[in-house]
Amino acid sequence: MNRVPAPLGLLAELTHRCPLACPYCSNPLALDDRTAELDTAAWARVFREAAAMGVLQVHLSGGEPASRRDLQEITAAASQAGLYTNLITSAIGLDAGRLQRLQAAGLDHVQLSIQDIDPELADRIAGYDGAHVRKQAFAASVVGLGLPLTVNAVIHRANIAHLSELVDYAASLGAGRVEIAHAQYYGWALRNRDALMPTREQIDRAMQQMEAIQARHAGRLLIDLVIPDYYASRPKPCVGGWGMRSLNVTPSGLVLPCHAAQTIPNLEFWSVRDHALADIWSNSPAFEAFRGTAWMKEPCRSCEFRERDFGGCRCQALAITGDAAATDPSCDLSPHHARLLALAEQAAAVQETQYAYRGRSTVIPFSVG
């Protein structure tokens, strides 16, 4: 069964429940219900199987993973399986005491999301009053316990002007690493694209600033960038290649090649309730669908970059062209590239000022300061 290289990372979406409602949420539009969630023992089995097949790192994510009352047991199971254990959290539901118990259970690293530097705007983006202040206190707890901290900031029209200050703020919180992640337009972000998309000028300015930001924090803060690909000329090597490096387990146990894969129609996903993880990785139709290069069409098929960017993102190809096997239109070799740029410019020009929040029936207006 070793024809497929072993994956390195597993994203464990422990739950879709979350107190926040960020308009760029990576969860699907149709959320798994609590009653459908895998139990503690099932997750422990998934982690053991993952470690046995070569997975090295597990990312405990959601939703908000702290919404699970058994997060401590789940963390311990991941750690006991020998996995490097990373908690991806909004901080809501995690006080210092609970965090300390997670550390004792073997937690290796914490990733905290930050919405903005301005508390009021940050809370409006998150759709949760008081979130920002609690995040700040949580960061102090993480650092106080000696746990390494990454700050993740999703960048979009409402906060892109604060990019430089956001990185400085992350450094002031004691982060060793910061992810500047320009919004990626799938699921909720696609639905909110008119309210999130920055203008070309804003993106150009933000990208120009990166060098100075990197230089200012060199040797102290590691800065990783997720590119704004609607305005890019080369596609991102999405998930390091479909079914090549990582896998994603949903709250109810479906195993996906990426978190947005369920947006692609007619893919057959297998569940950890029915199959061993290694069997799913090697043999499930969804993983086979876009693995390698045999599925590619032109211009990818004969492209010199095909083993480097894998044709970009399948979900984005589908969302924009209607064909999941097409070249990601963020690539300037795609016949749809000009249309993607036009979509970005149109969305930015709309100046929509209301977000559609997940789990909320009303839209809440915001203003960009």
Next chain:
Amino acid sequence: MPEPVLPERPKLAPGVRLHFDATRNAWVLLSPERVIEAEGPASEILRRCDGTRTLGEIVDELAAVFAADRELIAGDVAEMMAELVAKRLVVA
């Protein structure tokens, strides 16, 4: 970028773990969102970055392990240590 100052008693940074990966039969450095393969001599250096050994002691041990010229080893260790410090994988 300024030349990094080499730590006197280097140790792996918080959140960084050296792990033997049985599936791939290789030593790897695990850190958030990163897996770095530590090939041959690199793993020998990293296994000794425990915060108790000095840089000099690490060089002594490696010179013995590889039965190699101490000065040559010292140069290699310094070069690798500078890279590890710049990447925040090793701290003082």
